[in-house]
Amino acid sequence: MSRLETGRVGFKSRDIADLLTLYGVTGVQEREALLELARQASAMGWWHNYADVMPAWFEPYVGLEEAASSIRCYQMQCIPDLLQTADYARAIAMLGHPGVSDDEIERRVSLRTARQAVITRATPAHLWTVLDEAALRRPVGGPDVMRNQLGHLLDMADRPNVSLQVIPLTTGRHAAAGGAFTVLRFSEPDLPDVVYLEQLTSALYLDKRDTVDHYMAVLEGLCVDALPADGSLKMISDLLDD
Numbered sequence: 001m002s003r004l005e006t007g008r009v010g011f012k013s014r015d016i017a018d019l020l021t022l023y024g025v026t027g028v029q030e031r032e033a034l035l036e037l038a039r040q041a042s043a044m045g046w047w048h049n050y051a052d053v054m055p056a057w058f059e060p061y062v063g064l065e066e067a068a069s070s071i072r073c074y075q076m077q078c079i080p081d082l083l084q085t086a087d088y089a090r091a092i093a094m095l096g097h098p099g100v101s102d103d104e105i106e107r108r109v110s111l112r113t114a115r116q117a118v119i120t121r122a123t124p125a126h127l128w129t130v131l132d133e134a135a136l137r138r139p140v141g142g143p144d145v146m147r148n149q150l151g152h153l154l155d156m157a158d159r160p161n162v163s164l165q166v167i168p169l170t171t172g173r174h175a176a177a178g179g180a181f182t183v184l185r186f187s188e189p190d191l192p193d194v195v196y197l198e199q200l201t202s203a204l205y206l207d208k209r210d211t212v213d214h215y216m217a218v219l220e221g222l223c224v225d226a227l228p229a230d231g232s233l234k235m236i237s238d239l240l241d242d
Contacts (some may be wrong), residue, residue, distance in 0.1 A: 013038065016034065020035075047063065050107065050111040053108050053111060055201075058198075058203060064194055065118055067186060068184040068186055069125055069187040070126045070185035071128070071184055072128045072182070073129055074130045074131075074132075074180055074222055076131075076134060076180055077132075079135055079153070080127075081115060081116075082116050083127075083162075085148055088148075088149045089109045090105060090106075091141030092140060093112075119159070124159075125161070126161045127161065129162075129164050130219070130226050131167070132169075133166055133167060133168050136150065136166065136235070137239070151240060154236055154237060157233055164232055166227050166236070167227070180198070183219065192207040192209070192212070193212045194206065
């Protein structure tokens with residue numbers, strides 16, 4: 001029993017059924033609901049199929065992203081993963097993994113596009129992105145790729161669950177000049193917010209209340225420094241026209 005509680009061993013449906021009987025849970029519907037929860041808990045997420053191209057330190061993030069009800073991020077180098085076109089994601093993958101096979105590149109692109117279902121599913125997460133203007137102007141993949149990518153940003157910003165703001169280069173230094181980060185929030189009240197900081201070969205997951213509050217305050221400051229939504233979309237539209 002102690003090994004089950006600490007996650008050192010897995011459990012079988014028979015174990016859960018026996019425990020429900022021991023605890024006096026006899027109602028058919030209640031038992032079936034709890035047994036189904038147990039079955040779901042032991043099921044592997046879809047992202048496990050991409051273990052060949054996903055480092056161990058990134059796998060927890062994909063699971064958290066999948067469960068999040070709100071995703072807020074600041075990005076300064078490139079378009080956020082959840083808003084990338086396949087061609088843009090392919091160009092990023094080729095830059096970050098030179099010399100790998102075409103099949104591996106396509107696997108990485110497939111993983112990234114699969115993650116984007118979190119903002120297009122029936123009950124989508126809300127994505128609020130603050131994007132540095134430099135990411136819009138950096139010619140990743142060439143003119144055609146960037147043209148399609150900018151158009152995709154405009155299309156995605158029409159979704160009610162997607163908010164997009166741009167910090168113009170004229171703003172100068174701001175509160176998050178140190179680097180990109182993401183804050184994940186969950187609908188379950190007992191789950192803490194998580195700040196995700198990605199590095200080249202590792203990542204940090206921060207959930208202490210004071211730390212999360214600091215990053216949230218930085219995000220609020222970024223939203224004030226950035227152009228409002230309509231001004232941001234106009235900037236993207238103007239870049240697309242150019």
